[in-house]
Amino acid sequence: MTLTQIVFWTFSALAVLGAAMCITRRSPVASALWLVQTLFALAALFVVLDAQFVAVLQVLVYAGAIMVLFLFVIMLLNLGRPGPSDLKGPVGLAVATLLGGLLFFQLLRGATPSAAGTPAGDTMAQLQQEQGIVGAVARPLFSQYLIPFEITSVLLLAAIVGAVVLAKRKL
């Protein structure tokens, strides 16, 4: 087992553990903090998978901005104290386990590497050697994918306006 594999499996286990705790903890704050662990572990997995820039963004945007927003809303609604459990009863548990397990096996059947075509070696690593870690991502983003990129800015503007309109008591 190489060092890369050891790191990969360690952080995979941490991510899955965080996700499992996130969906079972009673207090929303505990759930949010376990989710932060999952997000950090995923950032480490992104580094292993040759996506260093995505990993940095994962920490900045997800673990930083989005999770702080969640904790902020939990605090604002005063949901921090553990109240009565919001987990559904045995029927809900059975349905969740059944559908989750079914979906998992479906995904495993469909998501085998052979279904993704024959991998052509480490093309991502080669690209990063030639153009740099950020350059390999930035070049296509600002040429081939320029129009989707610009449309994203419109989407974010719409989200800003929508959030203000929804959260304001009286306009």
Add this chain to the structure above:
Amino acid sequence: MLLGPSLGVSAVLFALGVAGVLLRRNAIVIFMCVELMLNAANLAFVALAQSLGVAGQIFVFFVMAVAAAEAAVGLAIILAIYRHKQTVDLQNINLLKG
């Protein structure tokens, strides 16, 4: 190559997210489970980008932008519901139930 294991971990995380959405009643926790599913999809994108080209990583950026917009609007909706109903428990928000 860690493509197969990565897709497996991605499938586990996605299934856990779905189970969480089905299992919980607290609207904020359900929202966090949706974020978990988005992240599982991101992991699959990054794993496939390793051998199939950089487009997968660029898609992850778009997914992150959509997730950020979704979090802002969704949490604003939850705030508005709380102001209206004094609860975020989905059991009490059943206006569409016959």
